[in-house]
Amino acid sequence: MPTSFIILFKRLFTSFIVLIGVSMLIFTIARIIPGDPARIALGPNATLEAVANLRANLHLDESIIVQYGYFIWNLLHGDLGISLYTNRPVLLDIGQFLPATLELVFVAGFIMVAIGLPLGAIAARYRGKFIDHVIRILSLLGVSAPSFVWAVILMLMFAFYLPIFPIAGRITDSYTIQAVTGFLLLDTLIAGEYRAFGDAFWHLILPAFALALSGIGQAARLTRANMIETYDKPYIEMAQSYGFSEKRIASKFAFKPSLIPSMTIIGLDFAAMLGNAFLVEAVFAWPGLSRYGVAVILRKDLNAIVGTVLVISATFLIVNIIVDLLIAFINPRIRFSTRRS
């Protein structure tokens, strides 16, 4: 599909530009926040000389443009600098914390799509009936409460009062899993530890649902609205007058056209989960990148802030590109368009 390739290259290029812009912006903002990173890192008892040395090491005395130049030069060599908070290379920190967040977000995104879309389709098919009202109320409920509220509610209900799920963490401490990908669900399978896999999965359910609930509501409401619009289209009347079964219409002939406008928003929702993940991670003591990000911002750990924001932005952009390609895949009008948009 050549059109898809064109879309891909165009998007990759614009994403690259966006990333450069983001890096400049966050680089400047991080340095404008009041407070001396060297002083914060070394503590109140450090000598003035030690602080001055660290400032020199970090090039903090140079102009911001020169500092940015150093940053880019190091970045080109695959180096994001040392975190003052963990005293380790930022890249290493990110490598450790990012998979936990991605695992949470991917599973939540999967739940959102796997539950939200069918719910919306069912509601549209039985529009005005009892089941439609139930789904609409539930999805409104999902949308109206933020994810950290759901996190607390779910934790109280299903981990505290009804201790079905573990209350916090990614996996029970007694398991030691060799980190290959950083994704516990994959690493446990690679190690052949199926009980550990179950354990990690069990730990994931509550946080993932807490993160997904508003997305489920959003996806269901969008899909319902788009499908109801599609149901008024002549090609659905055609399908009905040719006696295509209502089930086939709801799951295929009306579903796919309705998916196209929903997909864009769902993609944005998915990417927004990266940000919402922080609150859920905080509630469930999930060792993810969002928590790391907040910790380093509070300590004005410049290298770590810039690194974290860049990685999250890149993930956001990649997710958006994937969504665009998916849209092109389900929408033949984009796939076969000869026009350059």
Add this chain to the structure above:
Amino acid sequence: MNQPTLNIENLQLGFKSHVGMSKVLHGISLNIRKGERVALVGESGSGKSVTARIILGLLQTLPTARISGVLEFEGRDLTKLSAKQRHALRGTEMSMIFQDPTSALNPVYTIAVQFTEVLRRRQPKLKKLLAFEQAAAALRQVAIDEPERVLNSYSFQLSGGMNQRVMIAMALINNPTLLIADEPGTALDVSVQAQTLDLMHKLVQEHQTSVLFISHNLGVVRDFADRVYVIYKGRIVEEGATQLLFSNPQHPYTQALMSAVPRITGGGIPNIPDVSDRYSDPAYIHPASGGEL
């Protein structure tokens, strides 16, 4: 086989709303014999399209619709059939052609996928490859030279005339007893509309398909139909064999409708009153039409 393909008597339709009932059809009677092409002519809003949707059983699913009267299809009382039995008739015994073929075809599925779905109404277990072959054969019947290319295309990649041929082939592929054509090709330009109507004419003659042809275009109706019903505000006002009705329109509304057709010989746009008490005169039925009332 003397029973009519379709027999409608005193069909009434109303929509219930908060403020009461709004009546749309005030007792329509209409019949179509085997292989007969019958036109239902009237202005927009006169109740043509709802009649078609009642015959297909689509309007019955609307909770606000109130429908009464006799509806018989090949001697079977449609009002007594279950929803499932009604459904079984659609796409097999009855099919429909729409006003705008391009928007009546699903934009995200290829023509082949939609053809397969239609074919499986008659042959539920039909394999994809066989369906493709049958569809290709049907497309050749409507003078499409490269059926494979058309089948692998999406509706937006084809011209309106091509889509209309596809629609006609789709409507006739299951060999229905009754074809309902709801203003077929009105969205197409005149020459393409004429070509596709000729094709449809030829095919329904070959297959002995009964046709309910809904239109506001008198010129098209005159060429296509054996018999014409004129409908005005939910009432049939005149019925007769096409030649008779056109040469000698009796009802004031029919006369007004005929004189409303712009003529190439000039005279400008004829001056016809929009509403007249005389349009509500009792129906006139031409004697030789064979309409049994």
